[in-house]
Amino acid sequence: MGDPNGRPAGCALVTGASRGIGAAIARGLAEDGWAVGVNYRKDSEGAERVVEEIESGGGGALAIQADVSDPAAADKLFTALEERFGSVLVLVNNAGMRADGLSPQLEDDAWDRVLETNLSAAFRTTRRALRTMMRERFGRVVNIASVVGQRANPGQANYAASKAGLIAFTSTVAAEVARRSVTVNAVAPGLVDTDLTEDIGDELLKAIPARRAGTAEEVAACVRFLASQEASYVNGTTLTVDGGMTA
């Protein structure tokens, strides 16, 4: 099936899309005409809800269970989507986790799990995605980083390292594949009102010029732009979405 916007026919995959920012991104990309793979690890109800919302709006979506920290997950996700919707031409690496603690007490397991989920998994899905994107001469990879990858936040050494790594990974891969009309960019949210941040106190709001947390939809809007045809010359960059917190 061709696309009215002139882009190749295919679909989008959003990891960690059963709720929060990932769900908002999945809904947004569906509004932009992409069939969407809604990946989830445990929250099947949330993922099915996102799929129903997309389908009720006339879009196509498929909920796919996979723990992205499992090295076999990338193939499972892409194979399922390729069979249902064709090539994956938009990949949003959103799945992430926190396991906070001050460095002197941070356990190896907390370090490893966060790096594996937030960084290594994004490498594996991106590697899998690029095979098709390079051949199609079109592709959009958007990695969901964090302002914590750019600025210190005590208690999150593992999370910060994973997100800083994701930003460096983004720019490097972008430079590698730009000639194939594939873009690789990152979005770095600040404080966004989601389940992942519900334990963060209101005190932090004073450090945000906008004096409020962002919404998942505000982050999703940036991803939608980076995934669009209009963003074809934006490559290797990190778009910060933080209400001015790091300005």
Add this chain to the structure above:
Amino acid sequence: MPTANKEQIEGRMTDALESFGADRDQIKRDATWESLDVDSLDLVELAQIVEEEYGVKMKEEDMKELKTVGDAVDFVAERADS
């Protein structure tokens, strides 16, 4: 995987190299990647095509030994038949 002769493999590689921007008239067996302006990303994609269509893996260390179009054609032909 289907068996393939050298001519078929060379034809497929010529198509691929042309799609990367190489001048078709310059794509000969003794042409080097450098002379065709074929870079490392092109070779990665060529390896992907070869693996998908002939079931032959061209690893990075293999690629370093393959200096010309003919080298690559022979490499694939030998392994596609085995």
